[in-house]
Amino acid sequence: MLRTAAAVVAGKTARVLARRRGGGSAFPGLVAERIDPRILRHALSDVRGGIVVVSGTNGKTTTTKMLVALLRAHGRSVFTNPTGSNFTRGVLSEMLPQLPLGGRLRSDMAVVELDEAHAMRFIAEVPPTHSLLLNVARDQLDRFAEIDHTADLLARLGAASTEGVVANCDDPFIARAADAVDVPVRWFGLDASIADRLPELTEHDARFDDGPAPRDPGPGDARLRPRDERTFDVVFDDVVVGPVTLQQRGLAAMINATAAVTTARLLLGEAFDAGTCVEALAAVRPPFGRGEVVMVDGQPLELVLVKNPAGFGVALSTYGSTPVATMVAINDNDADGRDVSWLYDVSFASLRERGVALTSGVRAYDMALRLHYDDVHTDRVVPDLDEALDTFVATHHDEPKRIFCTYTAMMALRRTLAARHGLAHFGEDGPA
Amino acid sequence: MSTELLAPDGPSKGTITLVHLYPREMSIYGDRGNTHALASRIRRHGYTAEVVLHDPGTPFRDDAHLFMGGGGQDSGQARVEADLEAIGPTLASMAADGVPMLVICGMYQLFGNSFHTVTGQVLPGLGILDVTTRGNDKRMVGPVCVDTEFGSVVGYENHSGSTVLGAGQRPFGTVRAGYGNNGEDGTEGARTLNVIGTYLHGPLLPANPMVSDALIAVAAERATGRPFEPEPMSDPLADEARSRQVRRLVGTR
């Protein structure tokens, strides 16, 4: 007990100091953990309504945000790691300000987003009651991981969940993993009417000959049925949540919402209310870099974070129906992924008609070369990001604009946008 | 197996058949980009590209003029094993006959004599290249610059296998930045006749079009029975992308 209190105090102190220095978000968690290695387990031991781990390659941040909003709209107090601090110590650091000296969090529920590797560290410490398994895709950030390995980690997360698993029935890796767990599974996926759009969203599972067998939705399972670009229904066998209109566009965001609704229903049981869900989802603002819109001289400029082939592909198909002036900024720092090979696993054909105004970033020429191989014309190659942004705004002044960018390119562009176009202060989201 | 014909804009100088070995199982880290680059360059040189995607268990095109194979995960390699064993002898005799082939990473290892796993298992290779690979705990990852007979070549390596060349085996090039075959002897890849084995993803060919042209030249001759008739081509984007990487990795010299 004393030890826990000491850990909490030390962690809180470290957090204040780190904030003052503008330092990283993992450090306070590390300090607290050194003093009491079990602090995370203690902290979550009074959380009775569910400890949920959200994992998968793409959409963790968006889905977590939506799930938390749904649960809170139903009156539950929820702890989460909103800064996208995608690791165990980040979760702990986030928790410290809310933690009483007794070291036990006073929340009904906890929903944390963790990448696959950190989810393993988390479950070693705290068995989650539920896990939400989104998808498995190649991610260039994880330089060592093979996709099979990622799938295996998610299977272990599912197996460690004590009460239930929510799984994507359209993702072959996830479906195989969830089929193997002992606890009840709720499935979410695309309605049969849009099954043809599946290839945009999933990675082929080369380990097996066939994809997952189609499965009929059972009680508590949900299917996504879009009405148009922005509006959709989440269909259960006994209730329809919808029409839902999100602030974010595209199929990927709709799937994330469907996953969040399915999970919320499993957690809330009888208390689940469809109308409350529709309202809550409509109010969720897009997380950092997921289709965020900045007004620049009266014209919208959209920032779209791209970090792996599946994500870039989904982003291109999401925005393909409304072509606007486009810039692509590719850096190859650690947080971007140093290997740019993955750009060749994306098809850029949808940009062919309109062309690309500029490529920028450290790998600006590699990006322009990539586009060239898909017969997409690039007007200018300007490696310097600030110069590129100024040129982009000047040459396409009176029209909507869109920038696809890797993580560190986005951070740099946001800083410049903040300085020149009054963009509000922004958070410290990680490259989640 | 699927086949696609890409015709040039003008009259065709002939059809070059390009086989991508196991695109589903063995194309990690953008290796498909190599096939894409070859096909598009064949077209721009005025030839028709017949692109064949060869899947395990489908008929093998022993009349092809050019082969490309990429890297894969263990599960991918396991799934091509039987097919590779079946087509191996034909591939080997085609290689000995001078058919140009580019094999990257996992397929490079499979083209060698053998692969020794960390647990001591010995997996035989096709023996087309005189190289031997040992599984390793150390992973060799990062950007690479290699001096080759084609000039400076840039790419990105990501492998745990450590490859050693046989006594008479020529490397693909000499490492200027990065690990190469094993991180020790300064060699990268292997080259026998017109077969190039290398660890370079990136993918290799788009940024290094001179390697594409070398492979296409041989393939064109084999396809048409006439010397290669290239179209004059400038590659400002590839040249700039490559020279910037060279400067970043080895400085200006």
Ligand SMILES: [Zn+2]
């Ligand atoms: Zn490799």
